Amino acid sequence: MKFGYSLNSWAHYANNARQDSIERNMKVISVAGYEGIEMQIGTGRMSTLGRPTIIGQVYGSFVKFDEYIKSLGVKQIVAWDYNPGAYCDEEDTPGRDTTDPAQHDDIAAAVEQFAQALQSVKGTVLPVRVMNSYWTMAPVTDEKILSAAACMNKIGAVTAKYGVKAAIDIDWFCAANSEHAIDLLMANTDPALVGLVVDAAELTMVEIDPVAIVNKYADRIALIRLEQIAQVDTRKEYAGFVAEDILNTGGETAIDRWYWEIDNPEGHNLVDVEGVVKAAKANGYDGWVITECKQTIDPWESCLFSAWYVNKVLKNI
Amino acid sequence: MNKVKYSYMDHWEIQTPRGLMSPMVRKESLERFLKQLVVMGYEGLDTFAMKLPMYARLIGGEKGTAVDFEHYIQDLGLECMTSMFRDFIGYNPNEHVWEHRCHDRILEKYRQDCEYAKGTGIKTFVVMPSSQYFWCMDEKGEITDDVIHAHADLWNRVGKMMMEDYGIYLSCHHEFWSGLRDLEVIKKFYAWTDPKYVYYFCDTAQHVIAGVDPVDVYDMLADRTRCFHLKDTRNTDPGSYKIPPDAECLAKDVNRWFYEAGSGKGLCDFPKLFEAMKRHNYCGWISSEHDKAEMEGKSFSDCTGVSMWYVKNVLDPILDKEEK
Numbered sequence: 141m142k143f144g145y146s147l148n149s150w151a152h153y154a155n156n157a158r159q160d161s162i163e164r165n166m167k168v169i170s171v172a173g174y175e176g177i178e179m180q181i182g183t184g185r186m187s188t189l190g191r192p193t194i195i196g197q198v199y200g201s202f203v204k205f206d207e208y209i210k211s212l213g214v215k216q217i218v219a220w221d222y223n224p225g226a227y228c229d230e231e232d233t234p235g236r237d238t239t240d241p242a243q244h245d246d247i248a249a250a251v252e253q254f255a256q257a258l259q260s261v262k263g264t265v266l267p268v269r270v271m272n273s274y275w276t277m278a279p280v281t282d283e284k285i286l287s288a289a290a291c292m293n294k295i296g297a298v299t300a301k302y303g304v305k306a307a308i309d310i311d312w313f314c315a316a317n318s319e320h321a322i323d324l325l326m327a328n329t330d331p332a333l334v335g336l337v338v339d340a341a342e343l344t345m346v347e348i349d350p351v352a353i354v355n356k357y358a359d360r361i362a363l364i365r366l367e368q369i370a371q372v373d374t375r376k377e378y379a380g381f382v383a384e385d386i387l388n389t390g391g392e393t394a395i396d397r398w399y400w401e402i403d404n405p406e407g408h409n410l411v412d413v414e415g416v417v418k419a420a421k422a423n424g425y426d427g428w429v430i431t432e433c434k435q436t437i438d439p440w441e442s443c444l445f446s447a448w449y450v451n452k453v454l455k456n457i
Numbered sequence: 458m459n460k461v462k463y464s465y466m467d468h469w470e471i472q473t474p475r476g477l478m479s480p481m482v483r484k485e486s487l488e489r490f491l492k493q494l495v496v497m498g499y500e501g502l503d504t505f506a507m508k509l510p511m512y513a514r515l516i517g518g519e520k521g522t523a524v525d526f527e528h529y530i531q532d533l534g535l536e537c538m539t540s541m542f543r544d545f546i547g548y549n550p551n552e553h554v555w556e557h558r559c560h561d562r563i564l565e566k567y568r569q570d571c572e573y574a575k576g577t578g579i580k581t582f583v584v585m586p587s588s589q590y591f592w593c594m595d596e597k598g599e600i601t602d603d604v605i606h607a608h609a610d611l612w613n614r615v616g617k618m619m620m621e622d623y624g625i626y627l628s629c630h631h632e633f634w635s636g637l638r639d640l641e642v643i644k645k646f647y648a649w650t651d652p653k654y655v656y657y658f659c660d661t662a663q664h665v666i667a668g669v670d671p672v673d674v675y676d677m678l679a680d681r682t683r684c685f686h687l688k689d690t691r692n693t694d695p696g697s698y699k700i701p702p703d704a705e706c707l708a709k710d711v712n713r714w715f716y717e718a719g720s721g722k723g724l725c726d727f728p729k730l731f732e733a734m735k736r737h738n739y740c741g742w743i744s745s746e747h748d749k750a751e752m753e754g755k756s757f758s759d760c761t762g763v764s765m766w767y768v769k770n771v772l773d774p775i776l777d778k779e780e781k
Contacts, residue, residue: 167719168762171497171769213770406485437472440758441493448492452534 141417141425143450144176144218145169146365146432149439153186159198162188163212168440170213172447177209178219178267178363178430181254183228191230192257206261218428219265219363220254221309224291225272238271238291239284239315248294251306259302265363265428266299267309267337268292270316270325275383277315285321289328296333307335307362312345313378319348326357335362338420341369341399344411346378351415358423364416367432367446368400370408387435399434401442403449417454429454459739459776463768464501464539465494466686466746467508469757477751481508484515491533493758497765501539502530503583503684503744506570509541524576537578539742540628540684543570547588554586555593555604555636560611567615571623581683581742582619583658586612586629586646587636591699598699600642608637609649616654628658628683633666633694633714634704640669647678656683660746661725662690662715667698672726672733679737685730686746687768689716689723717747717760719767727767731775743768 150156150165169177182190189195192202199205206217224247225235231250236243255266271277271288296306308325310316316325326336336357340350342365354361377383377391390396400408417429431450433442469490471480480490494502504512509523517525527538545552545563552566553559567582586608587593593604616627629646631637637646647657657678663686664671675682697708705714716723734743745768750760 164759164763167766168759171762171766173496213766404485404489438756438758440756440762441471441489444493444496444758444762445489447496448534451496 141421142175142216142428143455144178144216144428144430145172145174145443145446146178146430147189148178148180148221149433149436149442151434151439155439157186157188159188165440166209166212166214168443172444173451174214174431174443174447176216176218176428176430177214178221178432179217180221181223183226183230192253193230202257203260217258217261217263218430219263219267220258221267222251222254223269224250225269235272238288239277241287241290244291244294247291248298251295252298255299255302255304258304264304265307265335265337266295266304267307267363268295269314270308270310271314273313273383274315274317274378275313275381278379280315280321282324285316285324286328288316289325292325292329292334296330300333305335305362306333307337309337309339311339311342312373313383317346317348317378322348322353326360331360336360337363337365338416339365340413340416341365341367341411345369345373345398347372347374349412351412351419354416354419354423354425358420358425361420361425361427363427364420364425364429365432366402366411366413366416366429367434368402368404368408368411368413369398370400370410371395371398372410397435399436401433401436401446401449402431403453404445414453414457417457421457459735461734461739461741461743461773461776462500462536463498463765464503464742464744465499465761466744466748467502467504468746468748468750470751471757481511481515487512487515488533491530491535493761495534497762498769499745499765500536501578501742501744502535502537503540503542504538506541506543506573509573522576523574527577538574539578539744540581540583541570541574541579542583542630543567544585545588547592553592554588554611555607557607557610560614563611564615564618568618568622571619571625575623579625581626581628583628583630583684584612584615585632585635589701589704590634590636590638591701593636594699600636600639602645604636605642605645606649609646609655612655613651616651616656620654626656626683627654628656630658630660630686631663631667632660633663634698638667638669638698640673643669643674644677647681652681655681657681658684658686659730660686660688661718661727661730662686662688662723665724666690666692666694666714668693672729675730675733675737679733679739682739684741685743687718687727687743687764687772688746689718689720689725690714691716691723693724713749713752715747715749717750717764718745719764719771720760727772728775731772735776
């Protein structure tokens with residue numbers, strides 16, 4: 141297994157837009173001992189690392205950007221995280237719906253430039269938020285899930301041309317946030333084209349055991365993500381109106397912060413991080429494990445602090 | 458063949474719900490801080506004599522000791538504490554380093570620190586050998602030979618005590634706002650102190666701010682050099698070093714004096730210093746220091762990570778790593 145870090149910790153233009161900020165972030169990732177990164181697809185002027193075209197404007201080309209971060213010690217761009225439901229200026233869309241067959245071709249066409257860019261730097265995974273948020277999709281029916289599966293097969297067929305595995309990515313708020321949905325998606329997607337992201341924290345948030353998912357779908361795993369959470373959404377607040385607001389409002393429990401580093405002295409160790417890595421190893425997984433920490437007040441600290449646990453505990457499993 | 462190790466000078470501050478604080482206020486935040494040092498590749502912790510009892514209490518409770526604290530940092534992956542620091546600024550009328558009448562008391566305080574650190578890995582005691590400049594200057598604003606001699610007498614005594622009773626090296630760190638800041642004064646100080654007992658600590662930024670090339674001083678005192686602080690600055694001092702009550706905090710035109718090595722916009726020539734280390738076959742600890750990073754709301758994790766990246770990728774290779 142190889143360990144990387146997600147750039148989503150640097151979630152503000154004050155720390156992720158400027159070239160000098162990006163350089164400092166990469167140096168800290170490198171010093172921490174991570175070998176790779178996961179990036180996030182974005183749109184517009186504040187999204188310096190969000191699209192091949194913008195990266196080209198800033199660094200010359202995606203390949204030149206990769207060479208540049210390699211010179212800083214970041215060896216591999218592993219994955220580029222995609223949310224078809226997100227607003228995108230460049231594609232003139234308010235966000236698309238994977239459950240609408242009429243939109244499948246546009247979604248599949250949209251991923252091509254990212255798969256092509258990943259191929260140019262030997263990146264291997266395109267995580268795709270497989271369905272939009274639960275509250276926008278309810279009622280979540282088998283028919284909708286099957287349509288999203290069909291969309292993933294189309295996406296996978298495009299990315300496979302570039303040696304990139306499209307991977308079903310399910311977060312806490314996603315309409316596919318149930319074991320039933322995962323089973324249905326896995327059963328109805330082509331293993332040769334579509335993999336699975338095991339995002340341990342997001343699954344735990346909705347009371348799905350990530351270790352069980354690793355064991356069940358070991359041969360489909362394209363990427364593992366690790367972070368900690370301070371609370372499980374037992375109240376199913378993900379189903380509420382504009383549910384994502386609770387990330388900031390704290391929801392019914394008024395919690396300050398949901399996400400934490402993979403191991404921390406303050407507690408909140410609700411995700412079985414060690415169990416996930418042990419299960420992955422037992423199943424012969426030799427791909428990437430991406431550590432992340434959303435909602436951190438100090439992304440550099442979280443990057444370094446998480447690395448201690450990676451280096452001292454997880455790498456020794 | 459250079460055998461060097463890297464340590465971190467303990468200035469870390471964190472944002473907490475109660476504002477900016479040292480991580481030592483809670484064991485949980487202390488652990489976060491120390492684990493980050495391990496991850497970055499630091500092997501030693503340079504700290505303050507004043508902090509040691511607090512660390513000991515945090516880790517070992519009421520009866521905690523410095524050794525308990527050192528075992529704790531070793532469990533997390535550091536090798537040891539490498540040095541401790543204490544200064545005598547000048548405000549206490551009975552602790553004037555430039556007056557012989559105060560020397561017994563000062564020596565006794567350092568002895569207490571050495572006693573407290575017994576059994577730990579600390580082998581260097583870093584001191585600011587003078588007080589603030591304005592305390593020990595004469596009416597013309599200059600440092601007289603008599604005053605330099607008085608300083609030398611104190612540190613010869615303290616250094617002898619540390620070495621002979623505790624096996625600890627006394628190492629002198631020259632703040633830009635201290636009495637022993639100018640090159641000619643520094644030269645006299647080392648000429649009048651005993652090389653067996655009084656060693657030199659090279660802080661890059663402090664010298665550059667004072668208009669002194671740290672490599673010149675290091676070349677002159679290579680045999681007496683006991684550790685470095687890698688620290689950068691973007692300003693030389695136009696004359697604020699005489700300002701009471703504190704030239705560092707109250708300088709008129711400079712809000713923040715110190716930056717991490719590797720921040721890229723500084724005045725210190727670190728590659729030149731490492732070339733000199735190679736030339737003199739320096740062996741020992743090299744410390745990262747960037748106090749006051751919090752002045753511009755920067756994260757110590759950010760600054761220290763960038764600094765260690767620079768050390769690993771630019772500076773350390775100068776020492777010809779494969780020969781280590």
